[in-house]
Amino acid sequence: MNRSFLVGSFSIIWLRYPSVAGCWFYDTNLTGYFLVSRGFAPLMVQQGQGHIINISVNYETMKRRGFIPYGPSRAATGSLSIIMAEDLKPYGITVDQLLPGSITETGMIPDQEEIRAEITRNR
Numbered sequence: 001m002n003r004s005f006l007v008g009s010f011s012i013i014w015l016r017y018p019s020v021a022g023c024w025f026y027d028t029n030l031t032g033y034f035l036v037s038r039g040f041a042p043l044m045v046q047q048g049q050g051h052i053i054n055i056s057v058n059y060e061t062m063k064r065r066g067f068i069p070y071g072p073s074r075a076a077t078g079s080l081s082i083i084m085a086e087d088l089k090p091y092g093i094t095v096d097q098l099l100p101g102s103i104t105e106t107g108m109i110p111d112q113e114e115i116r117a118e119i120t121r122n123r
Helices: 019-047 070-091 112-121
Strands: 050-055 093-098
Touching: 019 050, 019 070, 019 093, 050 070, 070 093
Parallel strands: 050 093
Antiparallel strands: none
């Protein structure tokens, strides 16, 4: 079950999460990908080819204010994908990340004004 529904436009709501809520994000966005890949990678190694695609989000979304624990769990997905790609490359297996865009305003993609304001503040 994808528990990403807890993501929304909030700032420090994660301080009120029960501990298990943080685990849900990592179970879905990291452990789930690891277990599925671990299950199929041996078959791909045996065939001498394969392709694993993990779905993640763009870097800006990973580090957005209010996106704990979702952002860090997706950053972990990115790291997992990069390391798996290197480990599986000698066996003819590629690992990629799909970073889907948004066609509606969901709060997952920061708007340009917010990014410009953050850059200005950090100068």
